[in-house]
Amino acid sequence: MNIQSLDVFIVDLPTIRPHQLAMHTIVMQTIVLVRVAGGDGLEGWGEVATIGGASYSEETPEAIKVNIEKYIKPLVIGEDAIHFDAISTKVNRQVVRNTFAKAAVETAIIDLAAKAKGVPAYELFGGQIHASLPVAWTLASGDTKRDIEEARECLKAKRHNIFKLKIGIGDPKRNVSHVLAIKEAVGDAASVRVDVNQAWDETTALYCIEALEDGGIDLIEQPLPAWNKEAMARLTSKFKVPIMADESLCSVKDSYQVAKIRAGNVFSVKPAQVGGLTATKKVAAIAEAAGISLYGGTMIESSLGTAISAQLYSTIPEMTYGTELFGPLLFTDTITLNSIVYEDFQMIVPRGPGFGMEMDKEKVFHYTREL
Ligand code: MUC
Numbered sequence: 001m002n003i004q005s006l007d008v009f010i011v012d013l014p015t016i017r018p019h020q021l022a023m024h025t026i027v028m029q030t031i032v033l034v035r036v037a038g039g040d041g042l043e044g045w046g047e048v049a050t051i052g053g054a055s056y057s058e059e060t061p062e063a064i065k066v067n068i069e070k071y072i073k074p075l076v077i078g079e080d081a082i083h084f085d086a087i088s089t090k091v092n093r094q095v096v097r098n099t100f101a102k103a104a105v106e107t108a109i110i111d112l113a114a115k116a117k118g119v120p121a122y123e124l125f126g127g128q129i130h131a132s133l134p135v136a137w138t139l140a141s142g143d144t145k146r147d148i149e150e151a152r153e154c155l156k157a158k159r160h161n162i163f164k165l166k167i168g169i170g171d172p173k174r175n176v177s178h179v180l181a182i183k184e185a186v187g188d189a190a191s192v193r194v195d196v197n198q199a200w201d202e203t204t205a206l207y208c209i210e211a212l213e214d215g216g217i218d219l220i221e222q223p224l225p226a227w228n229k230e231a232m233a234r235l236t237s238k239f240k241v242p243i244m245a246d247e248s249l250c251s252v253k254d255s256y257q258v259a260k261i262r263a264g265n266v267f268s269v270k271p272a273q274v275g276g277l278t279a280t281k282k283v284a285a286i287a288e289a290a291g292i293s294l295y296g297g298t299m300i301e302s303s304l305g306t307a308i309s310a311q312l313y314s315t316i317p318e319m320t321y322g323t324e325l326f327g328p329l330l331f332t333d334t335i336t337l338n339s340i341v342y343e344d345f346q347m348i349v350p351r352g353p354g355f356g357m358e359m360d361k362e363k364v365f366h367y368t369r370e371l
């Protein structure tokens, strides 16, 4: 199935409530969609999500679109989609970094290739091991009372029993009290974890993690800046509570370096951050070989991007810490005709051809904006 055309759409999706991270508060989430078309009208759709313009990653949605159109598109037009790994290798030779742009293009090509074969995309990655995946919810309203109410509602509805708290903004000591209040409210009914999004320095991390560990918190995500891998390694060896690397993992090579010095004993894998699905599988293999546990991360994708990650994660033997593929639940609207099903604290991995999602093109065009 030769790729005949490629289009890029910047899409803004409104959220059900503000979502507060260290670097940005999301009220409108921007995703980038890529559509590739084959000869007989068959289309493949790919997605990456971005957070806060240039505040989370240097790859803004606008840069992703321009770089795909100018530098990646000419390398993929005319290629056979089933050779997606060979195409990614060709792209990697001529385009450095730009992992989000590469992931958006590669996922669209994989969707097309799988649809042309009439199989779910996970069949192209060795087959599905998990039919459903546990899903965490991020409590990030910025208000303790509201977060506790949200957590209780999730538990009652059997939707989530893993909660991640974003605590990279504001006074660290007050944030620790906020986390411990939530842990006390939910008790053993839920796993409570924190994501600092690189906001602490090493000395702040030392006293905060000690208090969080004593309070029964299960996982500390990216407490220190991405560059400070040596200090991440010191924290990993000092505490019993696992330290998870997220922003430190921006390539397959990074993940090897992080594994080698053990700058974290859990990896949050994210296709956009490492450059696509083939790269994500390599990161998972490095983790497996190094005895590092895995967690299925998100950049807060729509239902399409969520299906893309879920299909790949479903082929990874062990995701000890579950996933955080909650994206669609944070949006007021959807860009696909079918929805992701969440039940019994899990999400069901979509099973249709490609990534199993049918695009609602009217909605895509409705939410698309220019640069
Ligand atoms: C991140 O840093 O992990 C994922 C979930 C969430 O609430 O924020 C994102 C990004």
Ligand code: MG
Binding pocket: 195, 197, 221, 222, 246, 247, 268
């Ligand atoms: Mg994170």
